[in-house]
Amino acid sequence: xxxxxxxxxxxxxxxxxxxxxxxxxxxxxxxxxxxxxxxxxxxxxxxxxxxxxxxxxxxxxxxxxxxxxxxxxxxxxxxxxxxxxxxxxxxxxxxxxxxxxxxxxxxxxxxxxxxxxxxxxxxxxxxxxxxxxxxxxxxxxxxxxxxxxxxxxxxxxxxxxxxxxxxxxxxxxxxxxxxxxxxxxxxxxxxxxxxxxxxxxxxxxxxxxxxxxxxxxxxxxxxxxxxxxxxxxxxxxxxxxxxxxxxxxxxxxxxxxxxxxxxxxxxxxxxxxxxxxxxxxxxxxxxxxxxxxxxxxxxxxxxxxxxxxxxxxxxxxxxxxxxxxxxxx
Amino acid sequence: xxxxxxxxxxxxxxxxxxxxxxxxxxxxxxxxxxxxxxxxxxxxxxxxxxxxxxxxxxxxxxxxxxxxxxxxxxxxxxxxxxxxxxxxxxxxxxxxxxxxxxxxxxxxxxxxxxxxxxxxxxxxxxxxxxxxxxxxxxxxxxxxxxxxxxxxxxxxxxxxxxxxxxxxxxxxxxxxxxxxxxxxxxxxxxxxxxxxxxxxxxxxxxxxxxxxxxxxxxxxxxxxxxxxxxxxxxxxxxxxxxxxxxxxxxxxxxxxxxxxxxxxxxxxxxxxxxxxxxxxxxxxxxxxxxxxxxxxxxxxxxxxxxxxxxxxxxxxxxxxxxxxxxxx
Numbered sequence: 001x002x003x004x005x006x007x008x009x010x011x012x013x014x015x016x017x018x019x020x021x022x023x024x025x026x027x028x029x030x031x032x033x034x035x036x037x038x039x040x041x042x043x044x045x046x047x048x049x050x051x052x053x054x055x056x057x058x059x060x061x062x063x064x065x066x067x068x069x070x071x072x073x074x075x076x077x078x079x080x081x082x083x084x085x086x087x088x089x090x091x092x093x094x095x096x097x098x099x100x101x102x103x104x105x106x107x108x109x110x111x112x113x114x115x116x117x118x119x120x121x122x123x124x125x126x127x128x129x130x131x132x133x134x135x136x137x138x139x140x141x142x143x144x145x146x147x148x149x150x151x152x153x154x155x156x157x158x159x160x161x162x163x164x165x166x167x168x169x170x171x172x173x174x175x176x177x178x179x180x181x182x183x184x185x186x187x188x189x190x191x192x193x194x195x196x197x198x199x200x201x202x203x204x205x206x207x208x209x210x211x212x213x214x215x216x217x218x219x220x221x222x223x224x225x226x227x228x229x230x231x232x233x234x235x236x237x238x239x240x241x242x243x244x245x246x247x248x249x250x251x252x253x254x255x256x257x258x259x260x261x262x263x264x265x266x267x268x269x270x271x272x273x274x275x276x277x278x279x280x281x282x283x284x285x286x287x288x289x290x291x292x293x294x295x296x297x298x299x300x301x302x303x304x305x306x307x308x309x310x311x312x313x314x315x316x317x318x319x320x321x322x323x324x325x326x327x328x329x
Numbered sequence: 330x331x332x333x334x335x336x337x338x339x340x341x342x343x344x345x346x347x348x349x350x351x352x353x354x355x356x357x358x359x360x361x362x363x364x365x366x367x368x369x370x371x372x373x374x375x376x377x378x379x380x381x382x383x384x385x386x387x388x389x390x391x392x393x394x395x396x397x398x399x400x401x402x403x404x405x406x407x408x409x410x411x412x413x414x415x416x417x418x419x420x421x422x423x424x425x426x427x428x429x430x431x432x433x434x435x436x437x438x439x440x441x442x443x444x445x446x447x448x449x450x451x452x453x454x455x456x457x458x459x460x461x462x463x464x465x466x467x468x469x470x471x472x473x474x475x476x477x478x479x480x481x482x483x484x485x486x487x488x489x490x491x492x493x494x495x496x497x498x499x500x501x502x503x504x505x506x507x508x509x510x511x512x513x514x515x516x517x518x519x520x521x522x523x524x525x526x527x528x529x530x531x532x533x534x535x536x537x538x539x540x541x542x543x544x545x546x547x548x549x550x551x552x553x554x555x556x557x558x559x560x561x562x563x564x565x566x567x568x569x570x571x572x573x574x575x576x577x578x579x580x581x582x583x584x585x586x587x588x589x590x591x592x593x594x595x596x597x598x599x600x601x602x603x604x605x606x607x608x609x610x611x612x613x614x615x616x617x618x619x620x621x622x623x624x625x626x627x628x629x630x631x632x633x634x635x636x637x638x639x640x641x642x643x644x645x646x647x648x649x650x651x652x653x654x655x656x657x
Contacts, residue, residue, distance in 0.1 A: 059558055061549070091560045103551040106570050108648055114556075117569075121560040152649040168559060 006176040006208045007033040012069035014055045023280050025051040027232035038209040040219030043229035044277045049212045053180045095169040096178040101162035105153040112149035118171045138167040159190035176208045216256050228253050231278050231288040238313025248312045251293045340638045347630035352400050410620035420624035430500050431605030435590045438528035446536025451572045454544030469534035481527040481600045496520050498602035524601050543575035584640035588633030
């Protein structure tokens with residue numbers, strides 16, 4: 001792939017300022033996402049997925065800050081832009097579907113007004129009838145009846161609200177969309193129809209996606225590549241079709257794979273990963289996963305493993321010692 | 330529309346309830362207004378006079394139920410009785426004479442402190458941790474914590490007595506003719522400045538601090554971050570997305586506070602000898618002028634209820650969730 005990546009993360013670390021000093025939620029992350037590619041990002045709650053998403057959007061709030069590294073979207077560093085440049089660039093080139101559709105819409109404004117606000121903020125010359133026409137078009141695209149334009153968010157169901165959020169996210173036809181658990185709060189049926197829709201729209205508008213979820217099976221189905229995040233690090237980045245190769249992944253990835261219920265089996269067994277995600281303040285030495293790892297050795301407790309380029313993807317685990325070591329993902 | 334009718338029905342019911350209470354309470358007290366007035370003349374009046382006064386005050390010995398409907402009819406037609414202390418003036422004309430002063434001074438001060446306080450709250454929440462955010466809440470809180478009478482005396486002493494910039498009492502100067510003329514208006518304004526300022530500084534802090542904390546909560550909401558991300562201009566972000574939502578609890582407070590405006594600020598009107606409804610109420614109470622006290626209470630009740638109704642309607646305009654009753 002020789003094209004310019006839509007997203008380029010280099011050695012990115014994001015930390016939260018706490019009384020005990022900065023705590024890293026995202027730890028030296030490298031990633032390139034190319035045009036039209038869908039990349040999944042999987043991890044447990046608190047692994048830093050959303051923090052990474054907000055950092056890419058330059059929307060970090062409160063005490064969170066980018067500690068190290070660079071973020072480039074379409075080759076441009078968003079952190080070097082002035083507030084005006086940022087306001088024009090963000091959403092036109094890179095947008096985001098928020099996790100909580102319930103709260104991402106302003107309760108006192110109609111759906112139409114919230115879509116139109118997006119358009120008029122970026123296209124100064126747009127006339128009200130043009131903006132309304134585009135809002136209708138967007139609702140068609142996410143398959144919501146146009147009559148809901150005049151409604152307020154509380155009059156819509158959760159699934160419809162999430163569709164509206166998606167409509168707002170693609171309103172300016174960005175090159176790259178971050179989807180932060182877009183279906184987590186929805187039931188399975190609605191989840192399915194929204195996912196189908198995302199795929200359909202993606203084929204239509206051809207943007208790249210970073211799809212964040214803790215649902216492994218969902219991500220594996222949607223994405224071409226999957227990044228697995230543990231305690232702020234990408235412990236594995238792998239093509240999704242290689243995920244079925246058991247025994248050749250990071251032990252954490254395998255744990256996650258085993259945790260997917262197999263409904264086709266005679267007896268449904270779900271295996272979890274023993275233990276809890278580590279406290280980011282007191283991260284375990286060496287590989288952060290070693291206290292929960294079934295195959296951990298003495299070495300894992302001492303040294304942070306390098307990234308190995310294995311046939312099943314890039315994996316940060318001592319198990320693959322002997323494979324080629326790479327610096328970047 | 331259904332919401333409107335529902336609220337309107339509730340309004341009429343509450344006013345009726347207030348009137349009924351106002352009817353029952355004095356009739357549980359011994360004696361009648363005419364007897365009290367008769368007593369004042371210490372036997373210098375013939376008994377026939379008592380009878381005529383009873384008629385004048387609208388007091389009858391008819392059965393309660395008939396009295397009640399007569400009373401309701403009187404209330405609706407504006408015949409609220411005659412004051413003893415300002416005999417033979419009607420209660421309604423007294424209220425009509427004093428109420429505008431209160432609404433003018435206390436009302437303006439209250440609206441000013443609510444509006445200015447809310448805007449300051451929006452501003453300092455937006456510029457959080459700026460100089461103003463550090464200074465304003467503390468300074469205004471300090472001013473609010475000063476007892477009202479003390480701060481008004483200090484202001485009176487400085488601007489009224491020492492500097493003689495502003496008049497010290499009454500709501501207008503006696504040597505102007507009441508009406509729409511320059512001297513009268515400027516006299517009203519110069520008389521009003523000190524009362525308005527004292528009420529303003531004693532109330533503005535609550536609005537600033539309330540709005541600031543609402544605003545900070547709202548600024549943390551996802552929809553504000555989402556709007557920021559989608560590129561909405563800062564001005565629209567502050568007002569249409571953040572403040573628009575943060576303001577809703579303030580509207581409720583305004584309803585409560587505006588209701589109390591009609592009751593007047595008894596303390597302010599006493600300190601400045603300002604001829605408002607609080608001043609009138611204080612006089613009426615100390616001279617046991619029951620019809621007047623009743624009339625004032627009734628007007629307070631009615632105005633409070635009507636204001637609540639208006640605010641309810643306004644609120645449902647501002648928050649669409651109220652109209653349909655469903656929200657999540």
